[in-house]
Amino acid sequence: MGQSAFIKLVPESTVQQITLKDLKDKIHHYIDMTSKTGKQLSWGYADMAFPYTIVEKTESEGTWFYLKGNDPKLYKYIIFGVGAQELEEAGEKKQQHFIQVVLPEDGTHGDKGKANEFCKYLAKEYKGELHLFNGRVMYYYPRK
Template sequence: MSKSAYIKLVEASTVQEITLDDVKSKLDHYIEMTKKTGQQLAWSYGDVSFPYTLIEKEEGKGRWFYLKGNDPKLYKYIMFGVGTEEIETDGETKQQHYIQIALPDDSTHGDVGKANEFCKFLAKEFKGELHLFNQRIMYFYPRK
């Protein structure tokens, strides 16, 4: 059975609504950061830190995309999607946006490690509430 992690956008998050393009732009920012780190180290760190190719199928346009590993022995797939859920706070029903990161059944240990890394990066960028694959919760927004 596949595993999923969620980044939920709460009131203290930088944005309240999210699109797939927002997620892609943050991943592009991650790729650029690691490439620059690699240039400083005179090493192709960008290729090692992001060993995937982003693929968006026509049927998932605007809803989901996946990363396909460049080395199938080490990395296979990580899926990203966006959605909304209804939550009730103080007797009021509101829409809460989230990012879902899914690992298929045949994921490698490399996929799990990279998915956790991407989850933490995205949660920090959006100041969200990260629900990890192991059901633990990390808070990346200011709490009272």
């Protein structure tokens, strides 16, 4: 498998758990925002800002979907999934939900750039903790 980035939903996040439908809704909101920007600029910005088609396989069982690039030379695939992991804090077990973004091994530089952009957008929207592909962490929630 390729590289993975994670958006972890922390107690300070806007939501504590996420479904695939919620994630798709955020992606559609992103597409809508960029198309409105394009209309203001009188330019087809939406096609450049989101050069993908959303594809969901029947075997994904509501846990993942992928974005298929419209121009295979520049963009191939980005995979999005949702899940949860068990954490133990102060002797108490809790579930921490997350969004996983995967770049397949044959992904392009364009895919990585767009994946980073989508990750930052989603982390900002959900006020989550973003673990980037390179291992660095960005905090989009108020820290004490």
